Amino acid sequence: MPLALRVVQSLSEAAGILAADSRTTLLSGGTLVMRDVNEGRLTDGTLLRVTDPAWRQIQVSGTRIELGAGATMAAILASRELGFLHAAARAVGGPAIRNMATIGGNLFAAAPYGDFAVALLALDAQVMVLAGYGSPRAVPIEEFLAGRSRGEARLVASVQFNRPVAPGDFRFLKVSRVKPKGLSVLSIAAHLPGHASRIGQARVAYGAMGPLPVRARGVERALEGKALDANGIAAARAAALEGVQPVTDAIASDWYRREVLPVHLGRLLANQS
Ligand SMILES: Cc1cc2nc3c(=O)[nH]c(=O)nc-3n(C[C@H](O)[C@H](O)[C@H](O)COP(=O)(O)OP(=O)(O)OC[C@H]3O[C@@H](n4cnc5c(N)ncnc54)[C@H](O)[C@@H]3O)c2cc1C
Incomplete structure (x- = not known):
């Protein structure tokens, strides 16, 4: 049976x-x-395309942000209100890829892809999932990623999260061997509330340090109540490798990823990336 294409509106x-x-x-x-x-x-079955314009919408209302799963990286980059996400969107491929690549697709991309999903994990996003006819169900992104390979989420409608309060609360970096559009050796996203004085409830996430984007819980604990000074950054670096299982692929070995992660984490926290 050849591949079929089906287009639906809703x-x-x-x-x-x-x-x-x-x-x-x-x-x-x-x-x-x-x-x-x-x-x-992929040689048989049906490809399903959705034309609903709501699926591509970006909505910013007060501090709450909703990105339609069909919104592209280029659309994020075109939004001045989403400036804090530009580094993460720009990390996805080159311009031609970013014109097509969507938020929803990035949530399903296997390591070393999935750079934008790392940012969403640090932002504690809720993933709005439609598992059939009916209303979307909000699933915390960690739970969503853990269930991804089981195929539970058949359709992601959108992602929602709160805007970081202060500029500089949110940081993202991607390390690649080929500039500017190589695949990730690793990526790091950090939401650092209170970074100007003392950190409270940081969320830090890594890409390519496991089969899925992962939280850096050791780093989050090490930063609690600390200033982002030499001592705070040293404590975070010391905890950088807790719980990671880096992948070995054509881009880098797991050994190399472990070696360079603390260095790049330190630079991100010191705002030197
Ligand atoms: C040359 C090249 C370079 C790339 N570089 C990068 C990179 O640097 N960083 C990076 O992160 N990625 C990269 N990618 C991977 C990819 O482009 C991105 O991850 C992109 O965001 C995937 O989105 P898409 O809309 O194209 O997904 P698609 O190809 O349309 O879909 C991918 C998978 O996700 C499923 N899916 C998509 N949207 C939804 C949804 N809303 N609900 C349920 N399932 C869904 C699809 O059914 C499919 O299984 C690259 C790809 C290529 C070809």
Whole structure:
């Protein structure tokens, strides 16, 4: 059976189709799906495209931000209100990829991809999931990522999170061997409330330091109540490797990733990245 293409208007119709047929694949920006098609890994079933404009919307109301899962990295970069996310959006591929690559697709991208998902993890995003006809259910991003490989989330409608209170509360860096658009040796996102005096309830996340984006819980604990001075940064660096299981791939070995992570974490916290 050849591949079929089906186009639907509404998100709930798409969610219903995806729930009913495991051989249907959602086609979002298509940067990964179409590569699978072109390279012969995806040869039958149905590709499903959604035209609902709400799926691509970006809404900022007060401190709450909602990004439609179909919004692209280019759309994030075009939004002045989302300046704190520009480094994370710019980390995804080159301009042609960013014109197509979506927020939703990035949540499903395997390491060393998934740079934007690392930022969403540090921002404690809620992932709005449609598992069939009905209303979206809010799933905390950590729970969402843990269940991702089980195929529980058939359709992500949007992601929601709060805007960091102060400029500089949110930081992101990506380390790659090829500039400016190589794949991640690692990425780090940090939400550092109170960074100007004493940190409270930091959330720090890593990409490519495991099969999924992971929280750096040791670093978060080490930073609690500390100033971002030499002592605070040294404590964070000492805890940098707690709980990580870096991948070995064509970009870097797990050993190399472990060696360089504390150095880049220190630079990010010192605002020298
Ligand atoms: C040359 C190249 C360079 C790249 N560089 C980077 C990089 O530097 N950093 C990086 O993070 N990524 C990179 N990528 C990977 C990819 O482009 C991004 O991760 C992108 O965000 C994927 O989004 P997409 O919309 O294209 O996903 P698609 O290809 O459309 O979909 C990918 C998967 O996610 C599923 N999916 C997509 N959206 C949803 C949704 N809303 N709900 C449920 N399932 C969904 C699809 O069904 C499919 O299984 C690169 C890819 C290429 C080809």
